[in-house]
Amino acid sequence: METVLTETAAPALEHLFRRQAGRMVSHFTRLLGPAYLNLAEDAVQEAMLRALQTWQFAGMPENAVAWLYRTAHNVAIDAIRRNRLFDEKSEGIVAALYRSAATSPTDPDCDEQLRDDELRMIILCCHPALTRSASVALSLKTVGGFSVREIARAFLADETAIAQRLVRAKRQIRESPLNFEMPRAAELQDRLLSVLDVIYFMFNEGYSAHEGKDLIRTDLCMEALRLGRLVASSSMSTPTADALVALIALQAARLRARVDDVGDLVQLESQDRSLWDQKLISMGFHYFDRSMTGDQISEYHVQAAIAATHARALNGRLADWPSILRLYDQLFAINPSPIVVLNRAVAMSKAEGPAAALAAIEGLDRESKLGGYHLLLAVRGHFLEELGRHPEAAACFRAALECPCSEPEQRFLWRKLRGLIGPPPL
């Protein structure tokens, strides 16, 4: 019964509260200053609560956004007066709030200001004094409009841990608010790189934690895409930002095809490509073209190029593996990490066969942190299986099953193992 109701809701209203919460918190944080982030969040939460109490019987009005915006302003002004905040600055801030309340959030000028506020907020959240995981959580909580519970669910993390991470980050901001003002133009490019890093990390968290089909993780990926586009459409954007958006859009396009109806993982080459989101693919190519305007080639550029090569192939077997292998060579030159070596070996097995690929990952388990990593063992097992070395392959899959991995991954490994040694004895 419930699904019917939510499906008929106008698409423009989808995530309306979450989006508006993010916008308004960003807006109030600019007006009140970063040290008053909590006040900004409380005002927005209170406005939403009043909306809930009114609209649960009357339905949502057409001017819902303006209503929320005005109410949150009133709540903030009341709180400042009641609690005598800001001392001598109080009247100035209240006046600024009145001015801002008098504009309509859907007015083009105001809309532009609000986009700018969101951008400032994400820049604030990605301050280098904060850890990356704190930045991700804070971005999702403030500019993203997610709750602590939702963030915890998306990260498969403990709610208290996320709450503490946020409290710590906000305390840091409160204790040295000046550090958290907007960076000067000269520092902006450095900050852009941490912003992109946080957005990429946010996306990967949502993308790689593919247990079950919890929608919140798709939401997390889409939020990373939205923030990426926000940054890429701003004046601080660079071709590197475009490359990141291209990468995220092209990978997000495959989200639906990666898990089948029973929640099992589907490998790239077996994915039903009709499930790939064509809108996201064209968005990805659009940003990919834009990313080609600079003379710098970042890691995001190369990864986007790999994702684009996959997207261009009609099916997994027709993918241009030699090109993909060359791109991995390029990626390795920029970032010689063990994970890149492992992914490069997979491309190599397709382009040059399993023997070369097996040689490429030789020693990786001893020389890197990937020793107890299930994917290294699974990939190694796969190469050995292709070479007909079945007992060794089975040993690899068994060892992989001993490592920490998600349930769908475990089922996948069991399937591989059973394919080699037959069904378990009854």
Added chain:
Amino acid sequence: MSHFMLLLHENPEMWKSASPEEMQKAIEKYYAWTKLPIVVDSKRLAAEPGKVLRSSGGQTHLSDGPYSETKEVLGGYYTIEAADYQEAIARAMGHPHLEYGGTIEVRETWKPS
């Protein structure tokens, strides 16, 4: 058919940790309920505590609410049509208010037999 009142009591704390997304979903679910054909009337009560009139010794005293010790407040009500209590309760069970931790009091309105 008889008329039943569903009195929605709520604890103001119950929305405290709700996310904006959950609040929006809640509005959609509650509002959809007001549109059901069994619903004769539904009203939200204003958030202020209200007034209480009491009479004693020929004098009427006016005071502000609240009039109970509990944290729960009466937030709104519905009048619905149902054949009997059993049906009214079965209907009320599907109300989103319960999902969010609220309380529903079900009362039949009296009619002369």
